[in-house]
Amino acid sequence: xxxxxxxxxxxxxPGERAEVARRxxxxxxxxxxxxxxxxxxxxxxxxxxxxxxSLPAIWAIAITVIFVAVLGGGTWYFYRDIDEVERxxxxxxxxxxINFYALVYPAxxxxxxxxxxxxxxxxxxxxxxxxxMSAVYFWKKLRP
Amino acid sequence: xxxxxxxxxAERDWSQAELGGRLGVSRQAVNAIETGKHDPSLPLAFKxxxxxxxxxxxxxFDGESGGGDD
Numbered sequence: 001x002x003x004x005x006x007x008x009x010x011x012x013x014p015g016e017r018a019e020v021a022r023r024x025x026x027x028x029x030x031x032x033x034x035x036x037x038x039x040x041x042x043x044x045x046x047x048x049x050x051x052x053x054s055l056p057a058i059w060a061i062a063i064t065v066i067f068v069a070v071l072g073g074g075t076w077y078f079y080r081d082i083d084e085v086e087r088x089x090x091x092x093x094x095x096x097x098i099n100f101y102a103l104v105y106p107a108x109x110x111x112x113x114x115x116x117x118x119x120x121x122x123x124x125x126x127x128x129x130x131x132x133m134s135a136v137y138f139w140k141k142l143r144p
Numbered sequence: 145x146x147x148x149x150x151x152x153x154a155e156r157d158w159s160q161a162e163l164g165g166r167l168g169v170s171r172q173a174v175n176a177i178e179t180g181k182h183d184p185s186l187p188l189a190f191k192x193x194x195x196x197x198x199x200x201x202x203x204x205f206d207g208e209s210g211g212g213d214d
Contacts, residue, residue, distance in 0.1 A: 012162075013158070013162050013165075014165065014166065015158065015161065015162035015163060015164065015165030015166035015167075016159065016161045016162045016165055017165065018165030018166070018168070019161040019162070019164050019165035019170065019171055020161075020165075022164075022165070022168075022170060023170070026170075083168070083169035083170050083173045084169070084173070084182075084184070084185050084188060085169065085170070085172065085173040085176050085177075085182050086170065086172075086173070088182070141172075143181075
């Protein structure tokens with residue numbers, strides 16, 4: 001009964017077929033974002049393993065173009081395609097994350113200027129902001 | 145905000161996915177509205193009302209107007 005309640009029936013109506021198409025688009029976008037994550041991760045590993053700790057200029061340009069095009073274009077398409085519940089969850093997660101960043105970075109900066117802590121680390125701040133955004137998003141998705 | 149969406153859907157023997165597809169939203173969105181986790185926007189509320197051929201106030205209740213048989 002529960003699966004009938006939520007999921008697909010044996011003879012899918014027009015609404016269920018539209019829902020399948022919408023879900024397929026959603027997971028296609030997610031796959032694109034995951035592929036981008038893998039490319040970025042691979043690049044970071046390559047930088048780490050490189051004796052100079054840097055990338056050839058042409059690689060740097062290529063990875064930047066790919067990143068901006070896929071994440072920028074993908075995010076634009078994602079927000080166009082999702083429904084209002086998904087949009088609200090994303091906007092709340094994004095708002096809390098940017099507020100987290102706006103609070104933590106200046107606090108860290110002034111403590112650094114006071115000689116109390118080391119200089120703000122932008123990679124740490126970036127990763128922490130993404131973690132906060134993901135945590136809020138999944139809390140909104142999974143709360144009972 | 146309470147609503148009669150689940151009852152109206154059941155009367156038509158539609159799954160959440162079927163209703164979501166007809167409204168252009170996900171199954172999860174239908175579930176969030178039915179369980180009161182999400183109040184639909186005015187455009188979506190009008191869409192729901194048109195789909196069920198009912199006035200909005202016969203589907204959604206703000207707590208002051210009473211109603212709700214769910």
